[in-house]
Every structure is written in C-alpha cells, then in structure tokens.
C-alpha cells in the first residue's frame with residue numbers, strides 16, 4: 517500500500533516569472549502559449565513530486581484566460597494536486613499577474629491538468645492517494661470527481677465517434 521501524501525508536500529505556490537518584451541504577442545500582452553507551457557512544466561513537477569514517477573500530461577481542461585498581463589508584470593504560477601485516482605491525478609493551476617510597484621494582483625489564468633504516472637515500461641502505474649487538509653483543498657477534492665465524470669463521458673463520446681467513423685469507412689453499401 518502506497519503512503520498517502522498531503523497536498524502541500526508537492527504543491528508549487530509561487531513560481532515567479534518576469535515578463536519581458538519577447539514574451540508578448542502582437543496585441544502587446546503576454547503570449548498565451550508561454551503561460552500554457554509554463555503551467556504544463558510546473559504541473560509535471562508537482563505530479564512527479566507526488567508520485568516519485570515519470571508523469572505525462574493526459575489532458576487539459578477548463579483553460580481560461582481571464583485577463584491580460586503586460587510587459588513589466590510579474591507572473592506568479594501556482595499548482596497543486598486536487599485529487600488522485602488509481603494511476604491519474606487532477607492538478608489545479610492558477611496564474612496571477614502582479615505589478616511589483618503598486619502591489620496590484622490580478623487572477624489571469626485557471627486550468628485543470630490530468631497527469632498519469634508511468635512505470636519503466638511506459639504503462640500507467642498506481643499512485644499514492646492525496647490528503648486534502650484545508651477547507652479549500654477539501655472543496656477542490658470534492659469538485660474534482662465531477663470534472664472527472666465529465667472528462668470520462670467526453671472520452672467515451674470521442675471513442676464512440678471514432679468507432680462509428682471506422683465502421684462507416686468499412687461498410688459496403690449495396691444498392
């Protein structure tokens with residue numbers, strides 16, 4: 517039986533990133549791909565801290581860009597495990613944009629990542645359970661199950677669509 521771990525044992529609370537001109541898109545705000553890539557890297561660290569295994573991104577859902585960040589802002593990235601299942605886990609990620617001079621902080625991005633732990637043969641492997649301690653961690657833990665159900669029904673729908681397109685391709689119509 518794997519030892520359960522607390523959320524704080526793996527969480528990243530304040531990874532800071534200074535925005536420079538080469539981080540901007542043609543609208544002079546931070547390029548969204550930079551934020552997505554950084555979040556994915558941070559979530560891989562959180563998932564590997566939690567599991568002690570190589571972990572891969574299985575899916576990303578509810579990636580919302582809530583507001584822009586500008587040149588000179590400081591981006592503060594946060595990510596932690598919301599819930600674990602047998603071999604997969606959901607991580608909640610959030611980014612704030614901070615103006616270091618005024619102290620103003622804006623919540624600019626939220627997303628949920630699912631990571632899966634792999635064994636030495638690249639097969640999904642069982643992971644430690646997560647222990648939510650604070651009321652906030654408990655709320656995220658409860659809500660994660662609803663999102664997993666949604667993901668699973670989307671996966672089932674995709675699988676049935678693929679299956680029906682294969683069936684259609686192989687069908688011989690006789691008139």
Ligand SMILES: CC(C)(COP(=O)(O)OP(=O)(O)OC[C@H]1O[C@@H](n2cnc3c(N)ncnc32)[C@H](O)[C@@H]1OP(=O)(O)O)[C@@H](O)C(=O)NCCC(=O)NCCS
Pocket residue numbers: 572573574575600601602603604605630632640667671
């Ligand atoms: C993610 C991956 C390892 C799953 O492998 P699989 O053979 O489909 O494994 P299973 O069907 O046994 O599922 C394993 C777990 O992954 C979860 N899972 C699989 N696909 C998922 C998806 N699209 N979204 C969320 N969870 C997913 C399953 O629910 C299961 O979780 P559980 O054990 O906690 O219940 C495999 O699809 C893969 O290697 N994908 C590519 C990952 C990658 O390269 N990422 C980098 C970005 S390019």
